[in-house]
Amino acid sequence: MGSYLNPGGGMFKACLRSKIYVDKSGLIAKTNEVLGTEQRFVCVSRPRRFGKSMAANMLAAYYGRGEDSAELFSALRIHTDKSFREHLNQYDVIRINMQEFLSAAPDMDEMLKLLQKRILRELKMQYPDYIDSDYLVFAMQDVFAYTRHPFVILIDEWDCIFREFKQNMEAQKKYLDFLRVWLKDQEYVALAYMTGILPVKKYGSHSALNMFTEYSMINPREMAEFFGFTEEEVKELCSRYKRNFQEAQAWYDGYELVAIEEGRKKTYSMYSPKSVVDAMLSGIFDNYWNQTETYEALKIYIRMNYDGLKDAVIRMLAGDKVQINTGTFSNDMTTFQGKDDVLTLLVHLGYLSYHWPDKTVAIPNKEVSQEYDISN
Incomplete structure (x- = not known):
């Protein structure tokens, strides 16, 4: 096992050993459905502290060929799914966190060189007889040609470049071009699963990674x-830890997520996981978010009343909903055509909840409302 190639189940074991673990292994059944299909490119974007890395660690433990991880899942829901045994430990997994490489390199060119170098090093150690190229794509093509074991590629914090290199369009384009060449139309990819805060970046009217389902x-x-x-999961936790569910609801509920399942609309009332865990363990309902540089930058637009944005925020703080058009958002931190684009970004960051039936946004709960400071 390596750091990036088949890293094993160590990080997922830590999740399972935690005082509070909520079983989300049903996600594996969803990814199993798209393995090796045209829908094998999956990008899941949600706010910070919403369990993105935990999900990636779980997928790495399940799919990776480095070790037998059946025991880790023996008490989880996925264990009874008909696809469980078929795909367990059947793939070479590459698991990377883009933030790690971004922090270690001075620019995009060096970051991409470092990323390829580190992954290639482990591929050559695992498959020394099959690789004679220092180009990652060719190396993975060669490994797959000889082994016929496809890869599951897990990319955490995929969008950190767009949050830290907000104005550097050249660096962003190089990064997206690399991902496209590495992943698109490559037979060796059984599944590409990316997590981040932002959806896939658009260029003009097209997406540079248009093969991804978002x-x-x-x-x-x-x-x-x-x-x-x-x-239901929060109710069970409140019962177990003898906490007041109504308080948990007021502090951390408010994210209304609508799904179409088996042809029927189903609405999930979603809670911030990290905040709920902290409240259950401490017994104190409080604000467990910390304001970030991302939101500090957005305050500039709010205070300028950009296209009526501050007025909209004041209305929402008073309990109103605001109509929104999400279609023009470019999935970055800088390209705003109007207040709707800024409000859409706030939805992705978790500062607003989107209500799909009437296309409105609102401040979700007490915790998030305390993050807003609209004073001049």
């Missing part, structure tokens, strides 16, 4: 129940 806070589709803690 699951976001605006359109979670059939992944909705895995985006956070459901109401």
